[in-house]
Amino acid sequence: MYSTIKSQPVIFIIFGGTGDLNSRKLAPALYNLFLEGWLPDEFSIIGTGRTPLTDGQFAEKLLDGINNFSRTGKAKKDKWEAFSKHLFYQVADAKDFKSYKEFGTRIDKHNAEWQTAANVIYYLAVSPDFFPIIAENISKAKLADDPQKTRIVIEKPFGHNLETSRSLNKLLANIFNECQVYRIDHYLGKETVQNIMAFRFANAILEPIWNRNYIEHVQISVTEQLGVEQRGDYYDSSGALRDMIQNHLLQLLTLVAMESPNSFNADEVRSRKVDVLNAMRKFTPEDVRMSAVRGQYTSGWMEGKEVPGYREESKVDPASNTETFAAIKFFIDNWRWKGVPFYVRTGKRMHQSASVISVQFKDVPHLIFPAEVSESWQQNRLIISIQPEMSIRLQVQAKRPGLEMALNTVDMVFDYKGTYTSQAPEAYETLLLDTMVGDQTLFMRGDQVEVAWDLLMPILTTWEGRQSLNFPNYSADSWGPELAEALIARDGFHWFTLPLNGKK
Numbered sequence: 001m002y003s004t005i006k007s008q009p010v011i012f013i014i015f016g017g018t019g020d021l022n023s024r025k026l027a028p029a030l031y032n033l034f035l036e037g038w039l040p041d042e043f044s045i046i047g048t049g050r051t052p053l054t055d056g057q058f059a060e061k062l063l064d065g066i067n068n069f070s071r072t073g074k075a076k077k078d079k080w081e082a083f084s085k086h087l088f089y090q091v092a093d094a095k096d097f098k099s100y101k102e103f104g105t106r107i108d109k110h111n112a113e114w115q116t117a118a119n120v121i122y123y124l125a126v127s128p129d130f131f132p133i134i135a136e137n138i139s140k141a142k143l144a145d146d147p148q149k150t151r152i153v154i155e156k157p158f159g160h161n162l163e164t165s166r167s168l169n170k171l172l173a174n175i176f177n178e179c180q181v182y183r184i185d186h187y188l189g190k191e192t193v194q195n196i197m198a199f200r201f202a203n204a205i206l207e208p209i210w211n212r213n214y215i216e217h218v219q220i221s222v223t224e225q226l227g228v229e230q231r232g233d234y235y236d237s238s239g240a241l242r243d244m245i246q247n248h249l250l251q252l253l254t255l256v257a258m259e260s261p262n263s264f265n266a267d268e269v270r271s272r273k274v275d276v277l278n279a280m281r282k283f284t285p286e287d288v289r290m291s292a293v294r295g296q297y298t299s300g301w302m303e304g305k306e307v308p309g310y311r312e313e314s315k316v317d318p319a320s321n322t323e324t325f326a327a328i329k330f331f332i333d334n335w336r337w338k339g340v341p342f343y344v345r346t347g348k349r350m351h352q353s354a355s356v357i358s359v360q361f362k363d364v365p366h367l368i369f370p371a372e373v374s375e376s377w378q379q380n381r382l383i384i385s386i387q388p389e390m391s392i393r394l395q396v397q398a399k400r401p402g403l404e405m406a407l408n409t410v411d412m413v414f415d416y417k418g419t420y421t422s423q424a425p426e427a428y429e430t431l432l433l434d435t436m437v438g439d440q441t442l443f444m445r446g447d448q449v450e451v452a453w454d455l456l457m458p459i460l461t462t463w464e465g466r467q468s469l470n471f472p473n474y475s476a477d478s479w480g481p482e483l484a485e486a487l488i489a490r491d492g493f494h495w496f497t498l499p500l501n502g503k504k
């Protein structure tokens with residue numbers, strides 16, 4: 001699939017060209033793809049926005065982004081010069097149909113110059129309010145008539161709830177083929193997240209024990225030290241459930257829980273993930289009370305710096321009911337997972353930034369050693385650390401060297417740093433490349449997004465309908481509200497955290 005890439009010219013039209021996402025993520029990713037030879041000789045990146053800019057000013061903006069955020073560091077002069085020849089800017093009001101005629105003219109000009117029809121990728125790095133009008137205008141201007149050659153990339157959030165995601169899907173389906181629609185969840189592009197499937201389905205030893213007979217419970221935890229930063233207006237109408245669980249965390253859960261696909265084909269893989277979501281137990285209002293915990297951070301100190309509480313953040317309602325933390329206990333009602341709890345949590349301003357999946361296996365059936373032998377004995381755990389540490393650890397019990405019989409827990413570790421010398425690509429590099437080659441495996445299919453919303457709607461409506469009386473309920477630099485500890489402690493477990501070599 002990747003072998004044809006050099007010979008297939010491509011045009012990116014980036015809506016929101018002057019925005020943060022382009023500077024921080026898209027431009028550095030495209031630049032790194034260019035450096036590593038993944039872009040064809042004939043490509044052009046056309047940024048668009050309402051701010052009037054020359055091509056040169058646009059390029060300068062992107063250079064700034066690359067210099068600040070690229071994993072490969074500051075751009076080298078010669079490479080940048082070669083890359084920047086492909087950058088263009090078109091001032092445009094995305095709502096104004098006339099602008100789309102101009103995109104058409106530019107596309108025709110490139111095609112004439114390259115003497116072929118380029119793939120055209122429309123990247124919607126804009127606020128979701130603009131998704132419908134941009135999609136409609138692209139269609140009206142007949143810029144997406146060839147389903148093989150034109151693609152549309154949609155950033156999250158995909159809808160605000162089940163209803164809005166349904167109507168967005170409907171609108172897109174009237175204009176595009178599903179094979180043209182690339183719904184981004186950047187977690188799926190992360191190297192360690194892609195590895196979950198490789199680890200599960202390229203090794204024979206896991207499958208026999210990957211089920212309710214051997215696994216006691218699963219934890220998926222994505223905690224961040226960051227607060228809401230400059231995104232108060234977006235975040236206050238979103239919250240942790242919409243911002244993280246509906247997409248990133250549920251995606252991780254489906255990767256852990258899915259059945260083996262018949263092949264590594266986009267629809268096969270995505271169908272198996274939808275199967276998991278369909279099997280997840282629906283919440284009654286009573287379940288929401290018992291199995292879902294929300295939290296909101298208050299002010300505190302993070303690494304020696306005083307930080308404001310959520311309600312004091314800019315563009316946040318001072319009486320906000322929005323959750324910045326959520327912990328939920330899910331069940332998957334199928335043969336493989338019946339009765340195995342999946343605990344999921346995420347939060348901002350937490351003690352540690354870490355994304356970790358921990359699979360805890362059941363107890364040994366009978367312990368032959370006396371209690372004093374197993375000082376730090378614990379059940380086996382498989383720990384998939386997604387970031388910042390990139391590793392997979394299997395925790396097992398072993399005999400401590402010595403004349404006496406003594407057991408302790410040791411880690412068998414696969415660590416990216418120790419195993420590979422090359423730097424892992426950023427998620428957006430992988431995702432942009434996949435968009436170019438037309439591989440949708442790492443993108444969310446329309447039905448998948450809807451099932452995920454459907455699952456969360458009872459929690460969303462309960463939380464929105466009932467003002468939390470104890471917000472704010474966790475302090476910055478903590479592990480979240482006490483109720484989240486209680487949620488898992490009631491079942492006899494505790495949240496697992498990975499010691500990060502003494503670092504937070």
Ligand code: BG6
Nearest residue numbers: 156186224226243244248355387
């Ligand atoms: C985004 C959320 O999708 O993911 C942010 O909108 C969050 O609120 C971010 O901070 C986390 O991504 P990462 O890659 O830093 O774990």
